[in-house]
Amino acid sequence: xxxxxxxxxxxxxxxxxxxxxxxxxxxxxxxxxxxxxxxxxxxxxxxxxxxxxxxxxxxxxxxxxxxxxxxxxxxxxxxxxxxxxxxxxxxxxxxxxxxxxxxxxxxxxxxxxxxxxxxxxxxxxxxxxxxxxxxxxxxxxxxxxxxxxxxxxxxxxxxxxxxxxxxxxxxxxxxxxxxxxxxxxxxxxxxxxxxxxxxxxxxxxxxxxxxxxxxxxxxxxxxxxxxxxxxxxxxxxxxxxxxxxxxxxxxxxxxxxxxxxxxxxxxxxxxxxxxxxxxxxxxxxxxxxxxxxxxxxxxxxxxxxxxxxxxxxxxxxxxxxxxxxxxxxxxxxxxxxxxxxxxxxxxxxxxxxxxxxxxxxxxxxxxxxxxxxxxxxxxxxxxxxxxxxxxxxxxxxxxxxxxxxxxxxxxxxxxxxxxxxxxxxxxxxxxxxxxxxxxxxxxxxxxxxxxxxxxxxxxxxxxxxxxxxxxxxxxxxxxx
Amino acid sequence: xxxxxxxxxxxxxxxxxxxxxxxxxxxxxxxxxxxxxxxxxxxxxxxxxxxxxxxxxxxxxxxxxxxxxxxxxxxxxxxxxxxxxxxxxxxxxxxxxxxxxxxxxxxxxxxxxxxxxxxxxxxxxxxxxxxxxxxxxxxxxxxxxxxxxxxxxxxxxxxxxxxxxxxxxxxxxxxxxxxxxxxxxxxxxxxxxxxxxxxxxxxxxxxxxxxxxxxxxxxxxxxxxxxxxxxxxxxxxxxxxxxxxxxxxx
Numbered sequence: 059x060x061x062x063x064x065x066x067x068x069x070x071x072x073x074x075x076x077x078x079x080x081x082x083x084x085x086x087x088x089x090x091x092x093x094x095x096x097x098x099x100x101x102x103x104x105x106x107x108x109x110x111x112x113x114x115x116x117x118x119x120x121x122x123x124x125x126x127x128x129x130x131x132x133x134x135x136x137x138x139x140x141x142x143x144x145x146x147x148x149x150x151x152x153x154x155x156x157x158x159x160x161x162x163x164x165x166x167x168x169x170x171x172x173x174x175x176x177x178x179x180x181x182x183x184x185x186x187x188x189x190x191x192x193x194x195x196x197x198x199x200x201x202x203x204x205x206x207x208x209x210x211x212x213x214x215x216x217x218x219x220x221x222x223x224x225x226x227x228x229x230x231x232x233x234x235x236x237x238x239x240x241x242x243x244x245x246x247x248x249x250x251x252x253x254x255x256x257x258x259x260x261x262x263x264x265x266x267x268x269x270x271x272x273x274x275x276x277x278x279x280x281x282x283x284x285x286x287x288x289x290x291x292x293x294x295x296x297x298x299x300x301x302x303x304x305x306x307x308x309x310x311x312x313x314x315x316x317x318x319x320x321x322x323x324x325x326x327x328x329x330x331x332x333x334x335x336x337x338x339x340x341x342x343x344x345x346x347x348x349x350x351x352x353x354x355x356x357x358x359x360x361x362x363x364x365x366x367x368x369x370x371x372x373x374x375x376x377x378x379x380x381x382x383x384x385x386x387x388x389x390x391x392x393x394x395x396x397x398x399x400x401x402x403x404x405x406x407x408x409x410x411x412x413x414x415x416x417x418x419x420x421x422x423x424x425x426x427x428x429x430x431x432x433x434x435x436x437x438x439x440x441x442x443x444x445x446x447x448x449x450x451x452x453x454x455x456x457x458x459x460x461x462x463x464x465x466x467x468x469x470x471x472x473x474x475x476x477x478x479x480x481x482x483x484x485x486x487x488x489x490x491x492x493x494x495x496x497x498x499x500x501x502x503x504x505x506x507x508x509x510x511x512x513x514x515x516x517x518x519x520x521x522x523x524x525x526x527x528x529x530x531x532x533x534x535x536x537x538x
Numbered sequence: 539x540x541x542x543x544x545x546x547x548x549x550x551x552x553x554x555x556x557x558x559x560x561x562x563x564x565x566x567x568x569x570x571x572x573x574x575x576x577x578x579x580x581x582x583x584x585x586x587x588x589x590x591x592x593x594x595x596x597x598x599x600x601x602x603x604x605x606x607x608x609x610x611x612x613x614x615x616x617x618x619x620x621x622x623x624x625x626x627x628x629x630x631x632x633x634x635x636x637x638x639x640x641x642x643x644x645x646x647x648x649x650x651x652x653x654x655x656x657x658x659x660x661x662x663x664x665x666x667x668x669x670x671x672x673x674x675x676x677x678x679x680x681x682x683x684x685x686x687x688x689x690x691x692x693x694x695x696x697x698x699x700x701x702x703x704x705x706x707x708x709x710x711x712x713x714x715x716x717x718x719x720x721x722x723x724x725x726x727x728x729x730x731x732x733x734x735x736x737x738x739x740x741x742x743x744x745x746x747x748x749x750x751x752x753x754x755x756x757x758x759x760x761x762x763x764x765x766x767x768x769x770x771x772x773x774x775x776x777x778x779x780x781x782x783x784x785x786x787x788x
Contacts, residue, residue, distance in 0.1 A: 484626075489588050489626075490622065492587075492614070494700065495614035495640045495641075495643040496639060497611055504631055508628055509630055511630035
């Protein structure tokens with residue numbers, strides 16, 4: 059541990075301007091330099107290799123400029139004005155529910171969320187202990203019996219350093235993009251899942267059941283490894299709107315599927331979109347990528363995105379193994395002043411690889427939404443196939459939908475299909491529903507849910523029901 | 539149960555209904571016939587509350603209430619039903635789910651308990667039997683990819699489930715071949731009851747061979763210019779609308 063002590067020595071010297079520990083909030087002072095990166099690593103007692111990794115990423119990040127190509131507009135982010143470490147027990151949050159945006163509270167009540175949980179979601183310190191802790195314990199026992207590892211990535215760094223060393227950054231390298239580099243340098247915490255060879259994970263894994271899942275911070279890191287012949291389904295997020303003091307979120311998710319392995323990754327994202335003027339909403343700049351490393355492996359992304367002020371997100375699949383399959387099913391809603399630039403990348407490298415993209419974008423109010431998708435068929439990807447379906451639904455006349463499909467085919471045997479539609483909820487459809495006795499809001503919700511059905515069908519059952527409810531609530535009042 | 543007095547309505551700047559009077563009693567079946575452009579569909583739409591029509595005069599009372607004051611869904615809650623000339627497709631919305639939501643919205647508005655899934659399925663089975671329909675339409679999205687005949691049958695099925703007090707059938711016979719027409723007409727006949735009134739809006743006498751109306755009205759230039767029994771329809775079939783001076787200048 060001499061190396062680690064040496065690191066701490068360096069960190070000590072930076073303490074004065076690096077961060078403060080005296081006060082109870084235990085948060086670093088704003089600003090980012092090598093000292094801060096070292097301090098984060100030291101705080102977490104990380105092994106040398108991880109510190110090296112963070113530093114390499116940080117140095118690379120310094121050479122990069124913020125990407126400007128996305129169809130989203132927001133004031134320049136001052137990365138020196140952000141604090142990069144906050145210990146779990148922050149007391150900066152609101153003290154009671156009275157301090158919470160009333161609109162947010164109304165949504166909680168409509169979703170039927172218990173008061174204690176409402177408080178936790180809004181970042182209020184609560185004494186009440188959730189059932190989830192005990193649930194999580196039974197959960198862990200069952201997983202351990204199956205040999206599945208499911209823990210915080212900071213724990214995994216200590217308990218399974220070899221697995222982390224081998225896989226971290228192997229799908230999304232720190233050089234991948236601006237936000238991925240930043241995440242690699244300063245990632246706070248996240249989730250690690252490892253499913254051994256031939257194991258079918260006995261239950262849906264959900265962050266909700268992971269102890270310490272709260273306060274994973276703004277730079278979340280997720281790594282899921284599915285060994286040959288294994289199967290895992292992972293649920294991320296929560297239908298309840300999450301309030302967070304951190305405006306910038308730059309997460310990285312890496313999935314690795316070996317021969318015949320299957321990973322299903324479902325997300326419901328409903329972060330605070332800001333108030334009616336778009337103030338205070340979350341910026342969500344995420345890099346998600348799955349590597350179908352083995353033959354006949356399969357990775358499936360399903361996402362329902364209704365929150366955040368700005369979303370920049372392209373869950374992708376690298377189809378390296380022969381006969382591997384990539385899927386992307388997405389529903390994204392932008393309303394109010396929300397902006398989303400989202401889509402996927404399907405990179406076909408292996409033979410007879412197949413991919414399916416179903417993207418459903420809904421814009422209401424002044425929401426602006428962009429689908430950006432890349433399908434690349436490499437020269438060696440004999441017999442590759444892709445089907446893309448990209449539908450946009452507009453509600454009202456002040457919103458926008460934009461589609462940027464990129465298709466690169468370097469093998470003549472490829473089969474590509476691309477369908478795209480843009481539609482409005484027609485007056486005829488609304489009148490038809492209303493003439494049958496449904497209110498305007500119920501009619502809109504029914505039509506929109508019908509529009510999204512293909513995607514909802516991909517979600518695990520109880521998640522699908524919640525997602526439908528969430529969508530209806532999100533679009534309340536969207537049609538006047 | 540329905541009383542229309544001096545009804546005037548515009549589409550844009552154009553006056554389509556020019557002082558229309560009509561009284562419909564409980565359990566009666568009225569056919570409204572007339573040449574193209576006479577205002578038949580406008581009447582159906584104004585009664586059901588569709589946007590795009592401006593009522594400029596007259597009154598409509600339904601079950602003692604001022605119908606024109608109500609939102610379309612409130613009219614449905616009161617017991618009004620419009621079978622569309624062109625039923626609208628709702629992609630991805632399951633037909634059964636749609637009907638259950640509609641029926642329960644109506645029941646709720648009337649202060650009746652909502653039907654659970656089991657009771658609703660029982661009701662559907664019963665109505666399918668009455669109408670001699672199979673259940674193939676029910677698993678599909680509402681009208682989505684339906685043939686013309688299937689769409690019209692689906693309208694009649696909806697009517698059977700929602701059990702309106704007054705059903706307006708807007709050119710339900712249009713675009714149907716003779717077999718489909720017979721199925722639809724049989725359905726309407728099966729739903730006739732002393733408690734249910736029907737307005738058949740139609741261009742042709744053909745539908746009236748299968749559904750016998752109690753009264754026939756001729757609508758021309760936005761007014762009812764002749765009313766009579768079912769024999770009036772036969773006379774029209776024979777002589778055309780010109781005989782009544784009803785032909786639009788065209």
